[in-house]
Amino acid sequence: MSAPLVDPTTVRERGITGTDGGVSFALEQLHASLVDPQMDSMRLLSETTMTFPDAISFSNGAPFDGTHDVAKLPLYLERYLEHLRETGVPEKKISRLMFQYGPVNGFIQEEVARNLKQDEGIDVTPDSIMITQGAQEAMVIALRALFTAPDQVLLTVSPAYVGIVGAAKTLGIPLRGVLEGPGGLEPEAVAEAVRAVRAEGKQAVALYLIPDFSNPSGTRLTLQARKELLAVAAREELILLEDNPYGLFGREGRELPTLKSLDDTRQVVYLGSYSKTAFPGARVGFMVADQPVTGPAGTQRPLAAELSKTKSFLTVGTSSLSQAVIGGILVEAGYDLRSASRATAQVYQERLQAVLEVLAVHFPPEEQAQHGVSWNVPDGGFFLMLRVGFEADLAAMARSARDYGVSWAPMTMFYVDGGGDRVIRLGFSNLTVPEIHEGVARLARFLNDTPRTDR
Numbered sequence: 001m002s003a004p005l006v007d008p009t010t011v012r013e014r015g016i017t018g019t020d021g022g023v024s025f026a027l028e029q030l031h032a033s034l035v036d037p038q039m040d041s042m043r044l045l046s047e048t049t050m051t052f053p054d055a056i057s058f059s060n061g062a063p064f065d066g067t068h069d070v071a072k073l074p075l076y077l078e079r080y081l082e083h084l085r086e087t088g089v090p091e092k093k094i095s096r097l098m099f100q101y102g103p104v105n106g107f108i109q110e111e112v113a114r115n116l117k118q119d120e121g122i123d124v125t126p127d128s129i130m131i132t133q134g135a136q137e138a139m140v141i142a143l144r145a146l147f148t149a150p151d152q153v154l155l156t157v158s159p160a161y162v163g164i165v166g167a168a169k170t171l172g173i174p175l176r177g178v179l180e181g182p183g184g185l186e187p188e189a190v191a192e193a194v195r196a197v198r199a200e201g202k203q204a205v206a207l208y209l210i211p212d213f214s215n216p217s218g219t220r221l222t223l224q225a226r227k228e229l230l231a232v233a234a235r236e237e238l239i240l241l242e243d244n245p246y247g248l249f250g251r252e253g254r255e256l257p258t259l260k261s262l263d264d265t266r267q268v269v270y271l272g273s274y275s276k277t278a279f280p281g282a283r284v285g286f287m288v289a290d291q292p293v294t295g296p297a298g299t300q301r302p303l304a305a306e307l308s309k310t311k312s313f314l315t316v317g318t319s320s321l322s323q324a325v326i327g328g329i330l331v332e333a334g335y336d337l338r339s340a341s342r343a344t345a346q347v348y349q350e351r352l353q354a355v356l357e358v359l360a361v362h363f364p365p366e367e368q369a370q371h372g373v374s375w376n377v378p379d380g381g382f383f384l385m386l387r388v389g390f391e392a393d394l395a396a397m398a399r400s401a402r403d404y405g406v407s408w409a410p411m412t413m414f415y416v417d418g419g420g421d422r423v424i425r426l427g428f429s430n431l432t433v434p435e436i437h438e439g440v441a442r443l444a445r446f447l448n449d450t451p452r453t454d455r
């Protein structure tokens, strides 16, 4: 018998070969992002939630599915094809767009640009837009381009959306949280964080934030804070990664301008998503990156166009069918998703108001003081934060789900540098008002029965 090519003992010592002789890995052999417990927190949360399927779940932020109708999918696709024909695109090109590998940055930038102008007053050319597989891909691509050295740090609002933390960790980009206040990120705190990073001999390159109805906290930046933040960013040469999936889900008449629409120094890279305004299964989002990039020959292209190199090696392009369906939705809405989303926004508002009202019923001021319970009052979005008098970890959540029939998300999993031990996130977007009434009643029983540990 000939000797094996690889000595199995050596390999096993390195932990590559399993006891059965086949390949296996110790987790530590894989990229650090996979070892990081924070990267596993959402999976653990959804597993815990799924273990108790009868519990009313405030633990996620799935969009309201009452308007999802499979019969409409072919109609949107057809609407987009019709739109292409109306604009004089030849049949052969339409067929190529649908069936072949397409342009890396997508083919619905024109429609997205019209939508941005209409809904947000953002005025950019289509070549400054990259269509992506959801905002998530846009985050990865933007971070890949902007971070070039190990001493460069990404600042992020903390608590933060898990998607940005995951993207940064996957790419090995150092992350620093900037704690938000009751009104969201405070520009002075951002300036301070930039200075602190600089004092360590490092450089803060970009700051990620969700100015409108943040996930997980529900906070919203005032107009003044937006302007100040842009001024800090210009002064400190900081790119702002503005993520705006919830902007259309506030109260009518209380809209605030996005950072990008106020941005006259091209400080902002804007991350858009159609997951909430259309549907998440499409996996269509986009990035607006209008900063000119000068190549070696002196030619200039927008950053979004330059970044197509990265996208071409990640996903090659965004699904033609998904783009066409989203394109059809935009055309059908006359590019005005704000108006088209009004009824859905109303549903979210009713749900938010229901949570706030029922919390107030179960926790009048004297009960709040007694149990150490308080909450913030967002103006829109999918989430709010509830402060409690005990450690709200995954074990507490499992107890809540098992014994009281209600689940939620521990806020600790969203804090970048620790924090939120006694805070929970309530996501109400996909619960009916009666479910909210029952869910908050169950939650109140759980909170009342759990001894305080904060004094």
Ligand SMILES: Cc1ncc(COP(=O)(O)O)c(C=O)c1O
Pocket (backbone or CB within 6 Å): 061, 133, 134, 135, 136, 137, 161, 163, 210, 215, 243, 244, 245, 272, 273, 274, 275, 280, 283, 284, 285
């Ligand atoms: C803050 C934030 N950004 C982006 C998204 C949506 O990302 P995608 O477009 O990849 O579905 C979500 C969805 O939960 C979110 O909460």
